[in-house]
Amino acid sequence: MLSVNQVSMHFGGLVALDGVNMTVKDGEIRGLIGPNGSGKTTLINVITGFYAPTKGTVEMDGQVISGRTPNAVAKAGLCRTFQNINLFSEMSALENVVTAACTHQTVNLGSAIFQTKALKAQEKECHDKARELLSFVGLGGKEDVKATNLPYGQQRLLEIARALATEPKLLLLDEPVAGMNEQESDEAAKLVHKLRESGKTILLIEHHMKFVMSLCDSLTVLNYGKVIAEGIPSEIQNNEDVISIYLGKKRGK
Numbered sequence: 329m330l331s332v333n334q335v336s337m338h339f340g341g342l343v344a345l346d347g348v349n350m351t352v353k354d355g356e357i358r359g360l361i362g363p364n365g366s367g368k369t370t371l372i373n374v375i376t377g378f379y380a381p382t383k384g385t386v387e388m389d390g391q392v393i394s395g396r397t398p399n400a401v402a403k404a405g406l407c408r409t410f411q412n413i414n415l416f417s418e419m420s421a422l423e424n425v426v427t428a429a430c431t432h433q434t435v436n437l438g439s440a441i442f443q444t445k446a447l448k449a450q451e452k453e454c455h456d457k458a459r460e461l462l463s464f465v466g467l468g469g470k471e472d473v474k475a476t477n478l479p480y481g482q483q484r485l486l487e488i489a490r491a492l493a494t495e496p497k498l499l500l501l502d503e504p505v506a507g508m509n510e511q512e513s514d515e516a517a518k519l520v521h522k523l524r525e526s527g528k529t530i531l532l533i534e535h536h537m538k539f540v541m542s543l544c545d546s547l548t549v550l551n552y553g554k555v556i557a558e559g560i561p562s563e564i565q566n567n568e569d570v571i572s573i574y575l576g577k578k579r580g581k
Protein backbone atom coordinates (compact mmCIF):
# COMPACT_ATOMS: atom_id res chain seq x y z
CA MET A 329 0.00 0.00 0.00
CA LEU A 330 2.69 2.47 1.08
CA SER A 331 6.24 2.52 -0.12
CA VAL A 332 8.97 4.85 1.13
CA ASN A 333 11.90 4.82 -1.28
CA GLN A 334 15.35 6.11 -0.34
CA VAL A 335 13.89 9.07 1.52
CA SER A 336 16.27 11.64 3.00
CA MET A 337 15.25 14.79 4.84
CA HIS A 338 17.78 17.49 5.67
CA PHE A 339 17.13 20.51 7.86
CA GLY A 340 20.05 22.78 7.01
CA GLY A 341 23.05 20.68 8.00
CA LEU A 342 21.03 18.23 10.09
CA VAL A 343 20.24 14.90 8.46
CA ALA A 344 16.94 13.80 10.04
CA LEU A 345 16.31 10.95 7.56
CA ASP A 346 19.03 9.25 5.60
CA GLY A 347 18.01 6.95 2.72
CA VAL A 348 14.98 5.39 4.46
CA ASN A 349 13.20 2.47 2.79
CA MET A 350 10.00 1.11 4.30
CA THR A 351 6.84 -0.54 3.05
CA VAL A 352 3.47 -0.93 4.71
CA LYS A 353 1.33 -3.79 3.42
CA ASP A 354 -2.41 -3.67 2.98
CA GLY A 355 -4.12 -4.61 6.25
CA GLU A 356 -1.05 -4.73 8.48
CA ILE A 357 -0.08 -2.88 11.64
CA ARG A 358 3.45 -1.65 11.06
CA GLY A 359 5.35 -0.25 14.04
CA LEU A 360 7.97 2.47 13.70
CA ILE A 361 10.28 2.64 16.68
CA GLY A 362 13.60 4.21 17.61
CA PRO A 363 15.17 6.47 20.23
CA ASN A 364 14.19 10.14 20.68
CA GLY A 365 15.24 12.25 17.72
CA SER A 366 15.77 9.25 15.43
CA GLY A 367 13.43 10.69 12.76
CA LYS A 368 10.09 8.92 13.34
CA THR A 369 7.88 12.02 13.36
CA THR A 370 9.87 13.51 10.49
CA LEU A 371 9.11 10.39 8.45
CA ILE A 372 5.37 10.77 9.18
CA ASN A 373 5.64 14.45 8.23
CA VAL A 374 7.21 13.48 4.91
CA ILE A 375 4.66 10.72 4.24
CA THR A 376 1.72 13.02 4.95
CA GLY A 377 3.02 15.92 2.84
CA PHE A 378 3.99 18.32 5.66
CA TYR A 379 7.55 18.21 4.29
CA ALA A 380 8.78 17.47 0.78
CA PRO A 381 11.71 15.05 1.11
CA THR A 382 15.19 16.31 0.20
CA LYS A 383 15.65 13.06 -1.73
CA GLY A 384 13.58 9.99 -2.51
CA THR A 385 9.87 9.34 -3.05
CA VAL A 386 6.80 8.09 -1.22
CA GLU A 387 4.21 6.04 -3.10
CA MET A 388 0.68 5.14 -2.12
CA ASP A 389 -0.97 2.38 -4.17
CA GLY A 390 1.67 2.89 -6.87
CA GLN A 391 1.16 6.69 -7.15
CA VAL A 392 3.90 9.09 -6.08
CA ILE A 393 2.48 11.26 -3.27
CA SER A 394 5.68 12.94 -2.02
CA GLY A 395 5.81 16.63 -2.88
CA ARG A 396 2.00 16.89 -2.82
CA THR A 397 0.21 19.10 -0.30
CA PRO A 398 -1.14 17.56 2.93
CA ASN A 399 -4.67 17.97 1.53
CA ALA A 400 -3.82 16.07 -1.64
CA VAL A 401 -2.16 13.34 0.43
CA ALA A 402 -5.27 13.09 2.61
CA LYS A 403 -7.34 12.62 -0.56
CA ALA A 404 -5.08 9.71 -1.49
CA GLY A 405 -6.34 8.00 1.70
CA LEU A 406 -3.86 8.86 4.47
CA CYS A 407 -4.62 10.51 7.78
CA ARG A 408 -2.51 11.02 10.89
CA THR A 409 -2.76 11.88 14.55
CA PHE A 410 -0.18 14.13 16.20
CA GLN A 411 2.43 13.38 18.85
CA ASN A 412 1.15 16.38 20.80
CA ILE A 413 -2.61 16.67 21.17
CA ASN A 414 -3.92 18.90 18.42
CA LEU A 415 -7.66 19.29 19.04
CA PHE A 416 -9.93 22.31 18.99
CA SER A 417 -9.88 22.52 22.78
CA GLU A 418 -12.91 24.80 23.23
CA MET A 419 -15.14 22.75 20.89
CA SER A 420 -17.13 19.74 22.02
CA ALA A 421 -16.00 16.22 21.21
CA LEU A 422 -18.75 15.98 18.59
CA GLU A 423 -17.82 19.29 16.94
CA ASN A 424 -14.18 18.22 16.72
CA VAL A 425 -15.17 15.16 14.71
CA VAL A 426 -17.86 16.94 12.67
CA THR A 427 -15.34 19.49 11.37
CA ALA A 428 -13.29 16.64 9.93
CA ALA A 429 -16.30 14.57 8.81
CA CYS A 430 -17.62 17.45 6.73
CA THR A 431 -14.48 18.07 4.68
CA HIS A 432 -15.82 15.75 1.96
CA GLN A 433 -19.08 17.62 1.69
CA THR A 434 -19.62 20.10 -1.09
CA VAL A 435 -22.04 22.90 -0.43
CA ASN A 436 -22.70 25.75 -2.86
CA LEU A 437 -23.29 29.28 -1.66
CA GLY A 438 -26.95 29.23 -2.67
CA SER A 439 -27.80 26.24 -0.55
CA ALA A 440 -25.76 27.66 2.37
CA ILE A 441 -27.75 30.94 2.25
CA PHE A 442 -31.16 29.35 1.81
CA GLN A 443 -30.48 26.43 4.17
CA THR A 444 -31.80 23.99 1.61
CA LYS A 445 -33.04 20.49 2.39
CA ALA A 446 -29.94 19.08 0.71
CA LEU A 447 -27.69 21.08 3.04
CA LYS A 448 -29.63 19.99 6.12
CA ALA A 449 -29.44 16.38 4.98
CA GLN A 450 -25.68 16.68 4.55
CA GLU A 451 -25.31 18.19 8.01
CA LYS A 452 -27.33 15.39 9.52
CA GLU A 453 -25.19 12.85 7.74
CA CYS A 454 -22.01 14.47 9.15
CA HIS A 455 -23.39 14.50 12.68
CA ASP A 456 -24.57 10.89 12.47
CA LYS A 457 -21.18 9.79 11.17
CA ALA A 458 -19.37 11.74 13.91
CA ARG A 459 -21.56 10.15 16.61
CA GLU A 460 -20.88 6.71 15.20
CA LEU A 461 -17.14 7.34 15.24
CA LEU A 462 -17.20 8.61 18.81
CA SER A 463 -18.99 5.48 19.88
CA PHE A 464 -16.54 3.33 17.87
CA VAL A 465 -13.53 4.74 19.77
CA GLY A 466 -15.31 4.40 23.12
CA LEU A 467 -16.47 7.99 23.58
CA GLY A 468 -20.20 7.36 23.25
CA GLY A 469 -21.99 9.69 25.71
CA LYS A 470 -19.16 12.30 25.63
CA GLU A 471 -20.44 14.11 22.53
CA ASP A 472 -21.14 17.40 24.30
CA VAL A 473 -18.06 17.51 26.54
CA LYS A 474 -15.52 20.19 25.58
CA ALA A 475 -12.32 18.58 24.31
CA THR A 476 -10.25 20.35 26.95
CA ASN A 477 -12.43 18.88 29.74
CA LEU A 478 -11.92 15.26 28.66
CA PRO A 479 -9.28 13.25 30.54
CA TYR A 480 -6.01 13.01 28.66
CA GLY A 481 -6.51 9.40 27.46
CA GLN A 482 -9.92 10.29 26.03
CA GLN A 483 -8.48 13.30 24.19
CA ARG A 484 -6.14 10.89 22.40
CA LEU A 485 -9.12 8.70 21.46
CA LEU A 486 -10.90 11.79 20.18
CA GLU A 487 -7.93 12.52 17.93
CA ILE A 488 -8.28 9.03 16.48
CA ALA A 489 -12.03 9.52 15.90
CA ARG A 490 -11.27 12.79 14.12
CA ALA A 491 -8.65 11.15 11.91
CA LEU A 492 -11.12 8.36 11.04
CA ALA A 493 -13.69 10.91 9.93
CA THR A 494 -11.73 11.49 6.73
CA GLU A 495 -12.12 7.76 5.95
CA PRO A 496 -8.41 7.00 5.49
CA LYS A 497 -7.17 3.65 4.17
CA LEU A 498 -3.91 4.20 6.03
CA LEU A 499 -3.94 5.66 9.51
CA LEU A 500 -0.69 7.03 10.95
CA LEU A 501 -0.62 7.23 14.74
CA ASP A 502 2.21 9.22 16.34
CA GLU A 503 2.61 7.97 19.94
CA PRO A 504 -1.09 7.31 20.58
CA VAL A 505 -0.55 6.00 24.13
CA ALA A 506 2.09 8.50 25.30
CA GLY A 507 1.05 9.69 28.76
CA MET A 508 -1.71 7.09 29.15
CA ASN A 509 -1.91 4.86 32.20
CA GLU A 510 -1.79 1.06 31.81
CA GLN A 511 -5.57 0.66 31.71
CA GLU A 512 -5.97 3.40 29.09
CA SER A 513 -3.22 1.94 26.93
CA ASP A 514 -4.85 -1.53 27.11
CA GLU A 515 -8.10 0.04 25.91
CA ALA A 516 -6.22 1.83 23.13
CA ALA A 517 -4.64 -1.49 22.07
CA LYS A 518 -8.13 -3.00 21.75
CA LEU A 519 -9.16 -0.04 19.62
CA VAL A 520 -6.18 -0.43 17.29
CA HIS A 521 -7.08 -4.13 16.86
CA LYS A 522 -10.66 -3.19 16.11
CA LEU A 523 -9.46 -0.67 13.52
CA ARG A 524 -7.45 -3.32 11.74
CA GLU A 525 -10.43 -5.68 11.79
CA SER A 526 -12.52 -2.93 10.23
CA GLY A 527 -10.10 -2.88 7.28
CA LYS A 528 -7.68 -0.09 8.17
CA THR A 529 -3.96 -0.32 7.61
CA ILE A 530 -1.96 1.27 10.40
CA LEU A 531 1.48 2.80 10.82
CA LEU A 532 2.17 3.23 14.50
CA ILE A 533 4.94 5.17 16.24
CA GLU A 534 5.26 4.32 19.90
CA HIS A 535 7.83 4.11 22.69
CA HIS A 536 5.63 1.85 24.86
CA MET A 537 7.27 -1.49 24.07
CA LYS A 538 4.60 -3.82 25.45
CA PHE A 539 2.01 -2.00 23.34
CA VAL A 540 4.16 -2.12 20.19
CA MET A 541 5.31 -5.72 20.52
CA SER A 542 1.84 -7.10 21.24
CA LEU A 543 0.10 -5.17 18.47
CA CYS A 544 2.38 -4.89 15.47
CA ASP A 545 2.72 -7.41 12.65
CA SER A 546 6.08 -5.97 11.68
CA LEU A 547 8.45 -3.26 12.82
CA THR A 548 10.91 -0.79 11.35
CA VAL A 549 13.62 0.56 13.65
CA LEU A 550 15.19 3.97 13.03
CA ASN A 551 18.39 5.28 14.58
CA TYR A 552 19.92 8.64 13.59
CA GLY A 553 17.61 8.75 10.57
CA LYS A 554 18.62 5.34 9.20
CA VAL A 555 16.71 2.06 9.20
CA ILE A 556 18.80 -0.27 11.35
CA ALA A 557 16.40 -3.24 11.53
CA GLU A 558 13.15 -4.55 10.14
CA GLY A 559 11.14 -7.66 10.93
CA ILE A 560 8.48 -9.28 13.08
CA PRO A 561 8.43 -8.31 16.78
CA SER A 562 10.28 -11.43 18.01
CA GLU A 563 13.11 -10.80 15.53
CA ILE A 564 13.40 -7.17 16.59
CA GLN A 565 13.41 -8.07 20.28
CA ASN A 566 16.39 -10.34 19.65
CA ASN A 567 18.24 -8.07 17.25
CA GLU A 568 21.66 -7.18 18.70
CA ASP A 569 21.76 -3.68 17.16
CA VAL A 570 18.31 -2.87 18.52
CA ILE A 571 19.18 -4.18 21.98
CA SER A 572 22.35 -2.13 21.93
CA ILE A 573 20.59 1.17 21.08
CA TYR A 574 17.85 0.61 23.64
CA LEU A 575 20.08 -0.74 26.42
CA GLY A 576 23.20 1.15 25.40
CA LYS A 577 25.39 -1.94 25.07
CA LYS A 578 25.73 -5.22 23.17
CA ARG A 579 24.47 -8.34 24.90
CA GLY A 580 27.18 -10.10 26.93
CA LYS A 581 29.48 -7.08 26.80
Ligand SMILES: Nc1ncnc2c1ncn2[C@@H]1O[C@H](COP(=O)(O)OP(=O)(O)OP(=O)(O)O)[C@@H](O)[C@H]1O
Pocket residue numbers: 339342343344362363364365366367368369370371411
Ligand atom coordinates in the same frame (compact mmCIF):
# COMPACT_ATOMS: atom_id res chain seq x y z
N1 LIG B 1 11.35 21.32 11.36
C1 LIG B 1 12.55 20.93 11.81
N2 LIG B 1 13.64 21.76 11.72
C2 LIG B 1 14.84 21.37 12.17
N3 LIG B 1 15.11 20.18 12.72
C3 LIG B 1 14.08 19.32 12.85
C4 LIG B 1 12.75 19.65 12.41
N4 LIG B 1 11.94 18.59 12.66
C5 LIG B 1 12.70 17.66 13.25
N5 LIG B 1 13.98 18.09 13.37
C6 LIG B 1 15.13 17.34 13.91
O1 LIG B 1 15.15 16.09 13.25
C7 LIG B 1 15.54 15.06 14.15
C8 LIG B 1 14.47 13.98 14.17
O2 LIG B 1 13.34 14.49 14.88
P1 LIG B 1 11.97 13.70 15.01
O3 LIG B 1 11.01 14.63 15.67
O4 LIG B 1 11.59 13.16 13.69
O5 LIG B 1 12.35 12.52 15.98
P2 LIG B 1 11.45 11.39 16.65
O6 LIG B 1 12.07 10.08 16.33
O7 LIG B 1 10.03 11.60 16.33
O8 LIG B 1 11.72 11.69 18.21
P3 LIG B 1 10.72 11.53 19.50
O9 LIG B 1 10.72 10.07 19.84
O10 LIG B 1 11.41 12.34 20.55
O11 LIG B 1 9.39 12.06 19.11
C9 LIG B 1 15.80 15.72 15.49
O12 LIG B 1 17.18 16.00 15.60
C10 LIG B 1 14.97 16.99 15.39
O13 LIG B 1 15.51 18.00 16.21
Ligand SMILES: [Mg+2]
Pocket residue numbers: 368369370411
Ligand atom coordinates in the same frame (compact mmCIF):
# COMPACT_ATOMS: atom_id res chain seq x y z
MG1 LIG C 1 8.36 12.08 17.38
